[in-house]
Amino acid sequence: MHDVLRKFINEITTGIIADDEFVHIEKGFFPKLMKRRQFLLHEGAVCKYMAFVVKGALRQYSIDERGNEHIVHFGIEGCWITDRESLLMLRPSKYNIDALEDCELLLTTKEQLSLITDLSLQFLKMSHILDSQHSISFQNRIQASLSYTAEEKVMDLMIRYPSFFNRFPQSMLASYLGLSPETFSRIRKKLLTKQYAF
Amino acid sequence: MHDVLRKFINEITTGIIADDEFVHIEKGFFPKLMKRRQFLLHEGAVCKYMAFVVKGALRQYSIDERGNEHIVHFGIEGCWITDRESLLMLRPSKYNIDALEDCELLLTTKEQLSLITDLSLQFLKMSHILDSQHSISFQNRIQASLSYTAEEKVMDLMIRYPSFFNRFPQSMLASYLGLSPETFSRIRKKLLTKQYAF
DNA sequence: TGAGTCAATTGATCTATGTCAAGCAAATTT
DNA sequence: AAATTTGCTTGACATAGATCAATTGACTCA
Numbered sequence: 001m002h003d004v005l006r007k008f009i010n011e012i013t014t015g016i017i018a019d020d021e022f023v024h025i026e027k028g029f030f031p032k033l034m035k036r037r038q039f040l041l042h043e044g045a046v047c048k049y050m051a052f053v054v055k056g057a058l059r060q061y062s063i064d065e066r067g068n069e070h071i072v073h074f075g076i077e078g079c080w081i082t083d084r085e086s087l088l089m090l091r092p093s094k095y096n097i098d099a100l101e102d103c104e105l106l107l108t109t110k111e112q113l114s115l116i117t118d119l120s121l122q123f124l125k126m127s128h129i130l131d132s133q134h135s136i137s138f139q140n141r142i143q144a145s146l147s148y149t150a151e152e153k154v155m156d157l158m159i160r161y162p163s164f165f166n167r168f169p170q171s172m173l174a175s176y177l178g179l180s181p182e183t184f185s186r187i188r189k190k191l192l193t194k195q196y197a198f
Numbered sequence: 199m200h201d202v203l204r205k206f207i208n209e210i211t212t213g214i215i216a217d218d219e220f221v222h223i224e225k226g227f228f229p230k231l232m233k234r235r236q237f238l239l240h241e242g243a244v245c246k247y248m249a250f251v252v253k254g255a256l257r258q259y260s261i262d263e264r265g266n267e268h269i270v271h272f273g274i275e276g277c278w279i280t281d282r283e284s285l286l287m288l289r290p291s292k293y294n295i296d297a298l299e300d301c302e303l304l305l306t307t308k309e310q311l312s313l314i315t316d317l318s319l320q321f322l323k324m325s326h327i328l329d330s331q332h333s334i335s336f337q338n339r340i341q342a343s344l345s346y347t348a349e350e351k352v353m354d355l356m357i358r359y360p361s362f363f364n365r366f367p368q369s370m371l372a373s374y375l376g377l378s379p380e381t382f383s384r385i386r387k388k389l390l391t392k393q394y395a396f
Numbered sequence: 397t398g399a400g401t402c403a404a405t406t407g408a409t410c411t412a413t414g415t416c417a418a419g420c421a422a423a424t425t426t
Numbered sequence: 427a428a429a430t431t432t433g434c435t436t437g438a439c440a441t442a443g444a445t446c447a448a449t450t451g452a453c454t455c456a
Contacts, residue, residue, distance in 0.1 A: 062341055070345040072337060085334040094341075117326075128315075128322075131329035136283040138336035139270060143260055143292075145343045146376040147268040150443065169403065178344040180444050185405055348413065367433060378414050383435060402453070410445070416438085424431070 002026050004054045005106055008078060012126045024119040028112035034058075034103040040081075041097040047086035049107040053079045056103030057167060060095050061175070071176040074100075074168065080130070100168065145178065153177045154187045200224050202252045203304055206276060210324045222317040226310035232256075232301040238279075239295040245284035247305040251277045254301030255365060258293050259373070269374040272298075272366065278328070298366065343376065351375045352385045 005025065009017055017025075029052070034040065040058065041047050051058075053075045060073040060081060072095070075081035086093035087110055108116070117124045144156055157164065157177060164173060174184035203223065207215055215223075227250070232238065238256065239245050249256075251273045258271040258279060270293070273279035284291035285308055306314070315322045342354055355362065355375060362371060372382035 062345065064345045068345065070341060072341050072344065083337075084330060085337070088330060088334075124322075124326075128326065128329075131326075131333065132282060132286060135329065135332060135336070136286075138333070138340070139281075139283070141340060142336070142343065143268060143270050145340070146270065146373075147260065147262045147266065171403070175344075181404080182406085182445080183443055186443095189405080369433070379434080380415080380436085381413055384413095387435080398456095400453100400455080403451085405449085405451105407448090408446085411442105412444085413440105413442085415440070418436085420433105420435085422431100422433075424429100426427100426429075 001031050001054055001104060001106060002029065005029065005052055008052075009122060009126050012129055013122055015122060015125075017120070017122045021120050021122060025116055025123055028116045029106040029108045032105045032107050034099040034105065036099050036102050039096060039098045040105075041083060041086075041093055041095060043094060043096050044092050045086075046090055047083040047093050047095075049109060050080060050082040050084075050087060050113060051075070051097075052106040052108075053077055053081060054104040054106060056099060056101045056105075058097055058099050058103060059168075059172065060097045062094050062096070069175055070178070071172055074164065074172075074176065076167075100172075150177075150179050150183055151187050151191070153179065154184065155191060158191070199229050199252055199302060199304060200227065203227065203250055206250075207320060207324050210327055211320055213320060213323075215318070215320045219318050219320060223314055223321055226314045227304040227306045230303045230305050232297040232303065234297050234300050237294060237296045238303075239281060239284075239291055239293060241292055241294050242290050243284075244288050245281040245291050245293075247307060248278060248280040248282075248285060248311060249273070249295075250304040250306075251275055251279060252302040252304060254297060254299045254303075256295055256297050256301060257366075257370065258295045260292050260294070267373055268376070269370055272362065272374065274365075298370075348375075348377050348381055349385050349389070351377065352382065353389060356389070 002025075006017060006022055009022075009025070031054075032051075034056070040049070040051060041060075043063065055077055058075040058081055059071050060075065060083070061069050061071040063069055073081065075097075081097060083093040083095045083097070085091060086095075117127060144153065148156065154177065157173065170184055170188070171181040174181045177184070179187075200223075204215060204220055207220075207223070229252075230249075232254070238247070238249060239258075241261065253275055256273040256279055257269050258273065258281070259267050259269040261267055271279060273295075279295060281291040281293045281295070283289060284293075315325060342351065346354065352375065355371065368382055368386070369379040372379045375382070377385075
């Protein structure tokens with residue numbers, strides 16, 4: 001299972017991590033299996049782990065004052081999932097994280113992360129690259145959320161993450177985009193009809 | 199001018215950077231003065247610089263297909279402002295960055311950034327901490343944008359960035375929140391009236 | 397295998413916010 | 427100092443998307 005992480009680090013850094021360096025990382029992560037519908041984080045708890053998704057899918061969501069769910073993040077293979085604010089600042093989290101499928105994860109703690117980034121330059125480099133990528137994707141997401149119509153949001157999702165449509169219920173994709181399931185359904189139908197009209 | 203950056207690095211890392219380390223950073227940044235309404239980046243150009251704001255204010259915005267401006271970021275003293283995607287991946291930017299006030303900036307390039315992060319551990323550490331903070335604030339912003347009503351968005355801005363209300367035109371604050379200026383004006387009036395009613 | 401749950405669609409209606417226009421005061425430019 | 431521009435507010439009206447409800451088919455569980 002740790003081999004997947006090793007491969008991931010090599011791919012991201014376009015390098016090959018040495019055995020004696022990877023051993024620090026290996027020690028800092030432990031495997032966890034989750035069944036569908038199990039929680040990794042409950043709202044109100046302090047987040048203890050950062051998770052690397054080896055296999056499966058999770059979602060990170062909050063519930064607003066009106067009882068509506070808002071999915072901020074899906075975690076699929078090759079993704080990292082945590083509430084960084086809670087993990088690093090020890091604040092009660094406003095998020096829940098649960099498994100949408102049976103999952104294989106590698107978990108690490110805040111302390112282990114610190115240690116690993118001190119001991120492994122390649123891990124630090126990977127972390128830095130991922131932060132850049134995340135920053136870019138966050139910026140795109142904010143820009144889309146400010147300026148797109150509902151239809152543009154659905155189209156954008158179809159383009160960026162086509163596999164999401166096979167993998168997650170439409171009500172969850174709607175939530176991820178900040179739309180109602182009915183609106184999502186109507187727009188998707190309209191877009192599929194348009195495409196056939198070409 | 200570089201002293202402000204030095205102080206900033208020390209504050210963020212809760213340390214004191216050595217002279218012989220800071221000299222690398224100093225060499226990698228050059229000062230730039232901008233007048234109000236001048237551009238740092240035009241849409242369609244490849245972004246060449248990351249800017250640290252020593253004094254003044256800028257905004258980063260895109261213009262959608264309907265001709266509407268959408269402000270994704272304000273850069274005030276102590277902020278960094280760039281289009282990371284364009285800078286790092288050499289893509290034409292979809293953003294504009296211009297000065298809302300006369301500004302003093304320190305600019306660096308992609309190459310200099312690489313060099314500095316190799317030569318200065320403290321700069322790398324600062325960069326890492328800032329990325330964590332940005333990640334956290336992006337997540338909050340996405341969550342707010344998905345789940346808040348217009349009124350909640352205005353309230354949240356009043357709480358998080360009260361100084362923005364003195365410093366930026368309301369039409370820009372509205373744009374930053376994804377609201378029309380009219381809606382913003384009505385909601386602000388309502389909230390101010392509510393507050394007086396307490 | 398049947399009952400219950402989940403997912404999705406569709407129609408009707410509602411509402412939060414956008415759009416358009418007008419007016420006014422402050423700020424900026426000439 | 428006068429003209430112009432910018433910023434903001436307000437009223438009237440329009441609309442994109444939400445809400446509610448009903449229905450149907452697929453999936454899950456006992």
